[in-house]
Amino acid sequence: GESVGLHLPTLSVQEGDNSIINCAYSNSASDYFIWYKQESGKGPQFIIDIRSNMDKRQGQRVTVLLNKTVKHLSLQIAATQPGDSAVYFCAEIEIQGAQKLVFGQGTRLTINP
């Protein structure tokens, strides 16, 4: 089975608020993590990544936090907009192992106007 899982399948936030999407992983050998956004009817789109030698990385309105001790990562989206409504997946790679992305189940984020 997959080694990456998410705490919440759905999340609703008000437009303009911040959102936090969580992800737990079980493979302690995983050392590279990526967040993807998937809009309805489309393929996954890269948002942000983080390697295991970091615990935080920021992009435009997005921040990823990695806690290797408890094998948890999160995606924070600031000042959410209607276009942020989508399903968000975390994925992991074991750099020295199988060169493939392992995806979690996903969280559906809905931005309410």
Add this chain to the structure above:
Amino acid sequence: NAGVMQNPRHLVRRRGQEARLRCSPMKGHSHVYWYRQLPEEGLKFMVYLQKENIIDESGMPKERFSAEFPKEGPSILRIQQVVRGDSAAYFCASSLQQVANTEAFFGQGTRLTVV
């Protein structure tokens, strides 16, 4: 530079027929990955190919499924004698190098419906 192109976008097959899904990677990309996605679920890895070679097929069902990435032309995911349980969205991704070193880009997927 066009993105990853998958065709057809939608495919309907009767039980027992064959389904052929095509994926043209981004220009210059020699690494191709196929994933399957059931409704409201994550993407499940199927196979990883690198020009003419199958690198990892640990996610491929043992029977009826095959994949190829010839020297010329698109990558093909072939499903023989389809059953209703094969109904899903199939996504292809490509990358310039191994995914640990470079971004993988996904296509829009092929939605297979078996009736």
